[in-house]
Amino acid sequence: MATTLDVAGSAEAREKLDIHLRETIKWHFSEETGCNFWLNWKKEAGWDPVAEVKTFDDINKFPHFQDEWLRDVTNDEWVPKKFKGKPFKIFETGGTTGIPKQRIAWEDHLHDYSEFSDTLEDEYFPKGGNWLMVGPTGPRRLRLAIEHLANVRGGSCYFVDMDPRFVKKLISEGHYDMANKYKQHVVDQALAILKNRPISSLFTTPKILEAMGERCDIARYGIKGCFCGGTSMTPQLLRFLQEEVLGPNGKLVPTYGNTLMGLACSEDNLVESGYNVIYHAPQPRAVLRIVNPDKTEDLVEYGEWGRVELTTLTKEIFVPRFLERDEALRCEPTERWPWDGVGGVRPFGASKTKIVEGVY
Amino acid sequence: MIRIPTLRLGEEYQSLDVTEVKDCRTGEVLAEVSTVNGGIVRRDLTFQIQKGREALKKFTVQQLMDISKKAADIFMNGTVPCGDTMQSAEDYVKTLSKTSGLPHNMCRANMAKVFEVMDDMSTILKGLTRSLDLSVLDKGCIVQDGVGISYTCEADSLGVVLPSNSPGVNSLWIPALILKVPVVLKPGREEPWTPLRLIQCLIAAGCPKEAFGYYPTDHDGADSILNYCGKGIVFGDKSTTDRYKNNLNIEKHGPGYSKIIIGEDKIDDWPELLDELVASVSKNSGRSCINTSGIVVPRHGEAIAKAISERLAEIVPSSVDDEKARLSAFANPAMANWIDSTIEDGLKEPGAIDYAREARGSARKQEFEGATYVLPSVIYCDSFEHPLANREFMCPYVGISEVPQDQMLEKIGPSLVLSVFSDNEEFIGSMFDFRDAGRLNLNLPTTYVSWDQPHEGNLFEFLYTRKAIQVVR
Known part of the structure; x- marks a missing residue:
């Protein structure tokens, strides 16, 4: 088992995580507060997580969370008893064909983005300025999250939708021209808003940002900061987006996140780090580990590649040991985020096979 | 190990992504090639490419043919930059052999084929244009045999996605430059050498560097080269060429059969x-x-x-x-x-x-x-x-x-x-x-090639269209 590096604050962070873990376990596995899914799971598992899970090392007692559960189990089964009767939001992921995977939520996404807002510089993401989100809206958490981010910073958010399910379908059926037309259709709409409304901050995906940059000088439309995510980004892609698409007066803030985790943050040192971004999960609400793909209970050593494993620990949802479809380098804790980081995130298996990811 | 940069219309650019090129016999890494994302290609071809054509238009066709002849000699005998080192003709043969698998004599045979085209460009262009007076490309219109003639260039650049297995095919894109059309090249993964050496020889002979794009890149970048240059040539297997079968702006060089x-x-x-x-x-x-x-x-x-x-x-x-x-x-x-x-x-x-x-x-x-x-x-x-x-x-x-x-x-x-x-x-x-x-x-072998008889598409007709012209006399 790989060891964990201690830095200033890591002991406190670890203790905070363990306390939060025990509280979360107690919440989800108690008859008064837990949801049907986990309470039934406990009966079948034959062990009591409340009694046996004391520290985060004990998380390995759980099997990997299966993402099919989010498709096959009805949403009501995930409602903690304490939230019964309180309408929930439904966020979807994937779903190119058939029923998509869904998670329910009440306020988790608001916490993540309020916290994330504190990491943004006012110079590039001005308080009171409006945002434009160009990306997957519809049933996605991201749509509400970005609007909340704009709102907590005192602005409003405009939206242009991009349906990744349709794009995936076009690409898989070989309709490359149509996929490109659709991208241009999205960009057309984004540029129309940029030209006619006062916007200072942007959220979009790397592909759309690139495409917008081919059609205009984004900085000239008043965009100072761009928060970018949705697919993995190599250092070279980040460099290109910062240096050439946004230019020297703009600021690119890359992100790593998803519907289950929320949002991982990174140091404000994109250029200085040589565009090697290291993300830190919003611990203790979510924990990212880099595990040995062949023995997933073990962490890899620092600086080694492994599969990204997510554990989400909120009152709204408990997701133990979910294996993401990404691989990454295990990175050391920092003073700001005194727990492991993940670097060089890329699709799992990217080093062995060519993975076409360019949907966004 | 040689570090080979991307050439963004003549300007060197070192990407954070590199591809290793290895000796196919020993596995030794011979070069690290700067490999750019498709976005860079699209951006350059959207905002910068016009510079290349403007630079070439300052020359007459005859001047460009002279440059080609001089470059041919440098290609066969000279030493030119190759990334962060200098490369002699003998270095080129040996390195090409190591990464392509071709024995030295075949490298030289391919080299000779390219030389022949560069050295005798007037014959090549005569074949491509059926003996057109090429000053028409300098003047815009001319009168030949009593008939007014004018041609319009259909492309700001010619994009070429090159193979890894056949250095001789580089002879196909060189006439484009003499016809005043910049070239944007994606070298084959295992063959960065020939297109780069040719570019450096042409620059050394006086060709403007803005006329060259050299973009080692991925599938997305290759696709962008073909779709963003006004005209494109792709070498590849049937599945690659089939992808562009309905695009008349892209010339497909697949299996010959x-x-x-x-x-x-x-x-x-x-x-x-x-x-x-x-x-x-x-x-x-x-x-x-x-x-x-x-x-x-x-x-x-x-x-x-x-x-x-x-x-x-x-x-x-x-x-x-x-x-x-x-x-x-x-x-x-x-x-x-x-x-x-x-x-x-x-x-x-x-x-x-x-x-x-x-x-x-x-x-x-x-x-x-x-x-x-x-x-x-x-x-x-x-x-x-x-x-x-x-x-x-x-x-x-x-x-x-x-x-x-x-x-x-x-x-x-x-x-x-x-x-x-x-x-x-x-x-x-x-x-x-x-x-x-x-x-x-x-009654000749299939491998017999006479350069005044272009096959698999005529580059001049691909790049230029005849324009009707009438002038008040």
């Missing part, structure tokens, strides 16, 4: 044609799209197969510096494995015999001095419909089948080069109406 057919009047004298048959199949290690991959005859198919097999049995792996080497290694052993297994699978289908197997007395795929080779295959098929009768592989390979003369043209399908051995005027006459041949070689 070049063939030889022998007429009734000459078939009984086939031993006299053996030298031509062997050369057509095996020259340049059978790697070119102009190599014969199919021979169709009215009779004597098995005897021809046996005779060619015996001659090709002489072709075996040899040291890279053997001046008599006739077989190239594979830079990517997986390709050799695929070829060998595909042929073996085909032979399981009844009706085909590999006569070369018996003649060589050893395995088709062999290792020699750390590299992988595929030795010649000569497959006699009892019908043209057999899966091995009309295949093409990047090695000496030929399928031989018997088809009555009067059915040949309806059966043989497309051929990049069709060599016809016959003196029968009626039979020859039927060839001129045959649409599925890019080049017709009459």
